[in-house]
Amino acid sequence: xxxxxxxxxxxxxxxxxxxxxxxxxxxxxxxxxxxxxxxxxxxxxxxxxxxxxxxxxxxxxxxxxxxxxxxxxxxxxxxxxxxxxxxxxxxxxxxxxxxxxxxxxxxxxxxxxxxxxxxxxxxxxxxxxxxxxxxxxxxxxxxxxxxxxxxxxxxxxxxxxxxxxxxxxxxxxxxxxxxxxxxxxxxxxxxxxxxxxxxxxxxxxxxxxx
Numbered sequence: 150x151x152x153x154x155x156x157x158x159x160x161x162x163x164x165x166x167x168x169x170x171x172x173x174x175x176x177x178x179x180x181x182x183x184x185x186x187x188x189x190x191x192x193x194x195x196x197x198x199x200x201x202x203x204x205x206x207x208x209x210x211x212x213x214x215x216x217x218x219x220x221x222x223x224x225x226x227x228x229x230x231x232x233x234x235x236x237x238x239x240x241x242x243x244x245x246x247x248x249x250x251x252x253x254x255x256x257x258x259x260x261x262x263x264x265x266x267x268x269x270x271x272x273x274x275x276x277x278x279x280x281x282x283x284x285x286x287x288x289x290x291x292x293x294x295x296x297x298x299x300x301x302x303x304x305x306x307x308x309x310x311x312x313x314x315x316x317x318x319x320x321x322x323x324x325x326x327x328x329x330x331x332x333x334x335x336x337x338x339x340x341x342x343x344x345x346x347x348x349x350x351x352x353x354x355x356x357x358x359x
Contacts, residue, residue, distance in 0.1 A: 158238035158291070161347035166227055166302065168342040174227035174302060179339035186337045188221050190253065190308025190319075192330045196221050198313040200270040201258075202290065213260055214268045216305065223306040223337060226262060234296040238347035240272055240289040242304065245342050247283050250333035254278060254317045257287045258305040259344065261296050268303055275314050279321070284341070304344050308335055 166174040170183050190196065196219065200211030217224040242257045258273035272289040296302060309316050315324045319331035 152293070154237075158347060160350050161237055162350050164346050164348050166304075166344045166346065168225045168304065168337065168339060168344075170339060172223075172225050174225045174304060174344065178341070178343075181340070183339040185247075185339065186223050188223055188306075188308070188335050190221055190317075190333045190335060192309075192316045192318050192332070194221075195311035195316040196256065196307040196309045198310045201273055201310070201313060211270060212267055213258070213270050213305070214266070216307075217260070217268055217303065219307075221307060225304045225306075227302045229264070229301055230296055230298050232298045235294070235349040236296065236346050237293050237349050239291045240347070241345040242287045242289065242306075243341060243343050243345065244285045244287065244306070245283055245338035245340065246278070246285050247336045247338065248278075248333050250319050250331060252279055252317060252319050252321045252331070253333045253335065254309055254314070255285065255287065255335070256305075256307045256310040256314070257289065258307075259289060260303040260305060261294075262301040262303050263297070264299040273305075273310075275310060277317065283338075302344075302346075306335075306337060308333060 167178045169175050169179050199213045199216045254277050256275045259271045260268045262268045272292045274287050274289040318327045320329045
């Protein structure tokens with residue numbers, strides 16, 4: 150339900166969940182030497198938009214299970230929460246990211262997976278990385294969201310979200326006039342790649358990840 154607050158964002162505590170091999174989120178980093186997770190982004194078949202901040206019927210909260218299952222999307226899911234968890238403010242995703250193509254984007258989303266396995270978008274953001282190094286910080290849209298007990302937190306990573314964001318052609322050419330397309334293989338390296346959640350201080354950090 151709705152809540153009134155005297156300040157925004159209210160006092161929060163930052164809590165980290167680390168991306169893990171096998172599509173997991175956990176409270177500890179992956180062990181050294183873990184192989185990166187990879188996916189191929191193809192501008193000829195761009196990753197589609199599913200929900201989010203758009204002024205159209207396709208915007209808003211939508212089930213995004215099919216998006217999470219695509220070959221061009223990485224999905225990382227935590228364990229079931231043992232109690233409700235309130236997140237107030239901007240989630241942040243730190244990524245150690247590399248690509249075989251310098252002209253790439255990343256789309257990052259946090260979703261909630263309910264006890265029946267249905268995943269819905271909660272917050273997301275998009276970055277063009279042409280001038281970025283291998284460490285990328287993506288600040289997602291601000292939220293005031295309660296993750297329900299029994300649900301799980303999920304992070305999705307993709308190379309685009311079309312047509313909400315114009316597809317990256319992979320060539321450096323202008324989007325409106327470019328004629329060539331080039332694929333990109335993305336790699337997300339474990340260890341420092343993590344989700345940072347601003348958690349309401351009135352809530353403990355219980356059962357966030359394995």
